[in-house]
Amino acid sequence: MTELTYPRDYSLTGRDSRYAEEHHLVSAQWYQAPIPRKRMKELMQRSNGPAIRDTIIWFAAFAITGGLAAWFWPSLWSIPFFLAYGVLYGSSSDSRWHECSHGTAFKTPWMNDVIYHLACFMIMREPTVWRWSHTRHHTDTLVVGRDPEIAVMRPTVVLKVISMFFAIPQVWGAIKSLLLHAAGRVTEAEATFIPESERAKVYMTARIWLVIHLAVIAYAVSIGSILPMLLVGPLPTMYGAWVHVLTGLTQHAGMPEDVLDHRLNCRTVYMNPVLRFIYWNMNYHVEHHMFPMVPYHQLPKLHEEMKPYCPAPYPSTWAAYAEIIPAVIRQIREPGWFVQRQLPAVAPAKAAE
Amino acid sequence: MAQWIEACGKDDIDEEDVMRFDHGGKTYAIYRSPDDKFYATDGLCTHEKIHLADGLVMDNIIECPKHNGRFDYRTGEAKGAPVCINLKTYPVKVDGGKVLIDVG
Numbered sequence: 001m002t003e004l005t006y007p008r009d010y011s012l013t014g015r016d017s018r019y020a021e022e023h024h025l026v027s028a029q030w031y032q033a034p035i036p037r038k039r040m041k042e043l044m045q046r047s048n049g050p051a052i053r054d055t056i057i058w059f060a061a062f063a064i065t066g067g068l069a070a071w072f073w074p075s076l077w078s079i080p081f082f083l084a085y086g087v088l089y090g091s092s093s094d095s096r097w098h099e100c101s102h103g104t105a106f107k108t109p110w111m112n113d114v115i116y117h118l119a120c121f122m123i124m125r126e127p128t129v130w131r132w133s134h135t136r137h138h139t140d141t142l143v144v145g146r147d148p149e150i151a152v153m154r155p156t157v158v159l160k161v162i163s164m165f166f167a168i169p170q171v172w173g174a175i176k177s178l179l180l181h182a183a184g185r186v187t188e189a190e191a192t193f194i195p196e197s198e199r200a201k202v203y204m205t206a207r208i209w210l211v212i213h214l215a216v217i218a219y220a221v222s223i224g225s226i227l228p229m230l231l232v233g234p235l236p237t238m239y240g241a242w243v244h245v246l247t248g249l250t251q252h253a254g255m256p257e258d259v260l261d262h263r264l265n266c267r268t269v270y271m272n273p274v275l276r277f278i279y280w281n282m283n284y285h286v287e288h289h290m291f292p293m294v295p296y297h298q299l300p301k302l303h304e305e306m307k308p309y310c311p312a313p314y315p316s317t318w319a320a321y322a323e324i325i326p327a328v329i330r331q332i333r334e335p336g337w338f339v340q341r342q343l344p345a346v347a348p349a350k351a352a353e
Numbered sequence: 354m355a356q357w358i359e360a361c362g363k364d365d366i367d368e369e370d371v372m373r374f375d376h377g378g379k380t381y382a383i384y385r386s387p388d389d390k391f392y393a394t395d396g397l398c399t400h401e402k403i404h405l406a407d408g409l410v411m412d413n414i415i416e417c418p419k420h421n422g423r424f425d426y427r428t429g430e431a432k433g434a435p436v437c438i439n440l441k442t443y444p445v446k447v448d449g450g451k452v453l454i455d456v457g
């Protein structure tokens with residue numbers, strides 16, 4: 001029997017992947033709040049309205065910020081517009097790919113697919129790879145050796161976390177992946193969650209994306225300006241990443257690994273309307289993980305239903321970071337330490353680390 | 354050989370909804386479509402064996418509650434990632450207000 005040892009082995013094919021198998025942490029039964037089926041059906045209902053409205057605003061915001069950034073370029077007046085454009089490009093794309101990957105943002109499947117592919121390109125997450133990695137993240141959330149999407153591994157490497165705000169490790173990883181996939185190969189870890197039948201799509205998309213990226217660079221060189229590269233490609237993914245990292249780290253950073261209860265390893269954080277637009281309500285993260293069928297626009301209502309069964313939500317992003325920062329700092333020296341959430345007496349924990 | 358089993362009453366399932374039915378150590382999902390027809394499939398998703406009866410019926414589609422994999426419940430056809438294997442379907446008939454499925 002594999003022993004629990006620190007530091008953990010986060011690879012998907014190593015010691016802790018065996019540990020997870022042996023300790024029945026793989027594809028396990030997770031806690032679910034007892035919401036009546038009738039109410040769940042209401043909450044799961046799909047509609048195109050909210051996502052079409054949000055997407056029109058989204059496209060308009062791209063046109064305005066990108067247009068004004070290009071108009072004022074190369075003066076300093078372009079900077080605020082680039083900053084706003086970058087957040088749309090490198091951060092709001094995070095929630096768009098995510099919601100559309102679940103197929104819940106729009107009712108009409110092709111609309112989910114179009115926005116999914118567009119947002120994936122912006123955030124440089126290859127659509128087929130991330131669809132499958134995210135599937136695994138939902139099956140085995142924060143299970144070490146199984147979940148490919150653990151953002152802050154322990155012991156914390158502070159420099160890596162800081163560099164994530166500029167998408168340095170993400171984009172570097174994405175470029176390496178694109179080259180590997182374009183060459184017709186997947187990594188050993190990817191082979192554990194991407195079925196054979198899906199791999200041709202992975203290779204084809206990587207080749208198409210590389211052509212697009214090269215075309216943008218070639219165009220920039222031909223006109224003798226970096227402007228096209230500031231609007232499309234890895235640069236806006238990087239200079240606009242900070243908001244999605246800011247919101248994304250609230251999801252699980254510092255929380256326990258290997259527990260089968262999303263109330264213990266996810267945070268629900270109240271955020272302001274601007275962040276919620278960018279983040280498409282993923283601040284209701286316990287709710288999303290427990291019931292991924294509920295569209296983003298219904299999550300506030302689901303939150304109300306789930307309140308009696310969940311720990312208190314964090315009143316603000318600041319409040320979440322007041323916990324996250326000391327937690328990840330402590331995990332530099334104490335990788336086995338984690339934030340413990342208080343569960344309501346009516347709905348105790350099913351399992352604990 | 355046909356083996357018709359009573360699964361539920363006709364009115365036990367709402368229109369455009371699904372219900373779980375367990376029999377002989379197996380679990381099935383019984384559907385009532387928006388045009389008031391009944392269908393039956395295996396009750397567990399072919400991806401990770403999650404109960405489809407907790408999912409959402411939209412027209413002729415059942416969406417799995419775990420990773421939103423979609424099947425056409427009339428034919429069992431998997432409609433795309435993360436479901437790649439079709440669902441097994443079973444003949445259904447309605448007799449005297451009862452829904453029967455052929456598990457034979």
Ligand code: FES
Pocket residue numbers: 398399400401402403417418419420421422423435436
């Ligand atoms: S278990 Fe059904 S889609 Fe994954």
